[in-house]
Amino acid sequence: MALNFPKTLLTPLIRLATPADVSSIIRLERACASAAHWTERQYRQAFEDGGVKRLVLVADTPAHSVPAIPGADPNILAFLVALHLAPEWELENIVVVRSSRRQGVGERLLRALLATARETNSKSVFLEVRESNAAARSLYEKTGFEKTGRRTSYYKNPAEDAVLYRLGLE
Ligand SMILES: CC(C)(COP(=O)(O)OP(=O)(O)OC[C@H]1O[C@@H](n2cnc3c(N)ncnc32)[C@H](O)[C@@H]1OP(=O)(O)O)[C@@H](O)C(=O)NCCC(=O)NCCS
Numbered sequence: 269m270a271l272n273f274p275k276t277l278l279t280p281l282i283r284l285a286t287p288a289d290v291s292s293i294i295r296l297e298r299a300c301a302s303a304a305h306w307t308e309r310q311y312r313q314a315f316e317d318g319g320v321k322r323l324v325l326v327a328d329t330p331a332h333s334v335p336a337i338p339g340a341d342p343n344i345l346a347f348l349v350a351l352h353l354a355p356e357w358e359l360e361n362i363v364v365v366r367s368s369r370r371q372g373v374g375e376r377l378l379r380a381l382l383a384t385a386r387e388t389n390s391k392s393v394f395l396e397v398r399e400s401n402a403a404a405r406s407l408y409e410k411t412g413f414e415k416t417g418r419r420t421s422y423y424k425n426p427a428e429d430a431v432l433y434r435l436g437l438e
Contacts, residue, residue, distance in 0.1 A: 280345050280373050282380050285324035287315050292344045293326070296363050302401050304361040314349060321352040325380055327364075327373050348377040350384075350393075357385045359395040362404070369403075378411050382435070390437055396430040398423055408433050 285293065290311045297303045314322040327346040346364040350357050359381060364374045385393050396419065397404050413433035422430035 280327040280329055280368070280376070282325055282327050282376055285315075285326045285344075285347065287312065289324075289326050289344060289347070290315075293324075293347045296344065296347060296365055297361070299366075300363050302398060302404070303363045306361070311349075322360075323350045323352065323357075323381060323384055324348070325377055327377055346373045346377055348381060350381050352388065352390075355389065355391045357381065357388075357390055357393045359393060374407050375411065378407065382411065382437075386437055392434050392436050392438075394432065394434045396422065396432050399429045399431050405431065405433075411435070 290308065293311055294308055297305065314324050325348045326344040328344045344365075345368045347361070348359070349361045350359050359378070362374060362377060364377075382393060393413075394416075395408065395413070397408065399418070413435045415431060416434045417432040419430040419432065421427045
């Protein structure tokens, strides 16, 4: 008989996303007001090599960590999208499903981006975030990002300043 193992003790697996993850990514993003919102086409383009290099990572539970099958729904817990503008990276979006927050998933995804940035000999990683987004700002500050400025009324609906962060890698 299979043992009941507490779900909270399972470590989510961080892996590269595939086009089969797009519908799950969009579902997660749409349920999250503070996420950056992209069209399905923009997500699909992130997997096309049009000269622009993007890193798309997802976190899923070990139970779902079988190799991605085209058309399958991998049922992801979280995702991250980042743009490589050599010699820099920009974090464009990071979302963790509400039920899996405060368990270190966001930090693991972000540290995977930082490791990738180091491997690609990058100078820095930068990002912008709504001023009121305390959870995200706290995550960025914990992982070493420093505030570099602000853009007044950068966001709409509702209007709000963006706070700019940078993490130097040199
Ligand atoms: C921001 C977000 C990605 C953090 O993901 P997470 O998996 O919950 O974060 P972690 O558990 O890895 O937390 C790492 C650190 O971030 C900080 N943090 C995360 N959530 C926090 C919260 N609600 N309040 C205060 N600090 C928080 C803490 O410093 C935490 O370290 P600690 O647990 O040792 O205190 C998640 O809250 C989220 O998906 N928010 C909605 C989407 C969003 O706003 N994305 C960012 C803008 S695009």
